[in-house]
Amino acid sequence: MHPVIRLFAGTVVIVLGTASSVGYAATATTTFNVRVTITAACDITTTAPTDVNFGSQPSTATNVDNQGALNVNCTPSAPYTIALDNGQNGTDANSRKMSNGSALVPYQLYRNATRTAADIWGSTTGAGGNVYAGTGTGSVQNIPVYGRVPSTNFTAGSYTDVITATITY
Numbered sequence: 001m002h003p004v005i006r007l008f009a010g011t012v013v014i015v016l017g018t019a020s021s022v023g024y025a026a027t028a029t030t031t032f033n034v035r036v037t038i039t040a041a042c043d044i045t046t047t048a049p050t051d052v053n054f055g056s057q058p059s060t061a062t063n064v065d066n067q068g069a070l071n072v073n074c075t076p077s078a079p080y081t082i083a084l085d086n087g088q089n090g091t092d093a094n095s096r097k098m099s100n101g102s103a104l105v106p107y108q109l110y111r112n113a114t115r116t117a118a119d120i121w122g123s124t125t126g127a128g129g130n131v132y133a134g135t136g137t138g139s140v141q142n143i144p145v146y147g148r149v150p151s152t153n154f155t156a157g158s159y160t161d162v163i164t165a166t167i168t169y
Contacts, residue, residue: 040078040136042169047071047140049165052109052147059156064149065115070165072143074136080169081131082143083123084109087161093122093130098159105159110146121145123166136169 052068074080089104090096097104110119111132122130132143 038075040075040169042072042074042078042080042136042167044070044072044082044165044167046073049145052145054107054147054149057149057152059152059154061152062150064152066147067113068145068147070143070145071140072134072136072167073138073140074134074167074169076136076138078136078169079133080136080167081125081133083125083131083166083168084121084145085123085164085166087163089161093120093124096161096163098161100155100157100159103155103157103159105149105152105154107147107149107161109163110148113144113146115146115148119146125168 049070050068052066054064054066057064070082072080072082084093086092087096087098089099094108095106096108097106099105108115109121110116111121111130112119120130121132124130134141134143
């Protein structure tokens with residue numbers, strides 16, 4: 001404290017005041033983490049598949065081809081496989097059949113448009129497997145399903161089968 005001396009008409013006045021102190025703000029810092037764990041996900045049911053419809057064919061037709069599609073949406077860069085079962089009338093992927101009562105018409109489903117024996121789409125994984133393998137993009141991917149009826153030389157009528165597709169990721 002510094003005394004202030006003032007003179008007023010012959011009188012000495014001493015004023016004692018307090019010095020104002022300048023205040024400084026104190027700071028401290030810390031850090032923290034922001035986290036998220038993203039797990040792979042695949043959806044095969046949001047966008048409906050397109051049926052493989054061979055249409056109306058004469059009983060003399062051979063190698064009737066058509067295609068449908070599965071629509072999958074998987075996490076970007078997530079690997080996945082899609083397996084197709086044997087249908088309701090097949091004993092394995094090589095013996096799928098559409099039915100009309102007890103009458104059966106053989107057909108096949110393929111992973112590629114070439115429709116070779118090596119392209120048959122089934123449910124076997126691992127070495128020599130016949131599942132479809134893909135990698136997610138984060139957007140819906142349209143996966144073609146190529147079909148073939150080798151011969152329509154069967155009793156006239158409407159034939160159907162149901163295939164179950166299973167995605168594993």
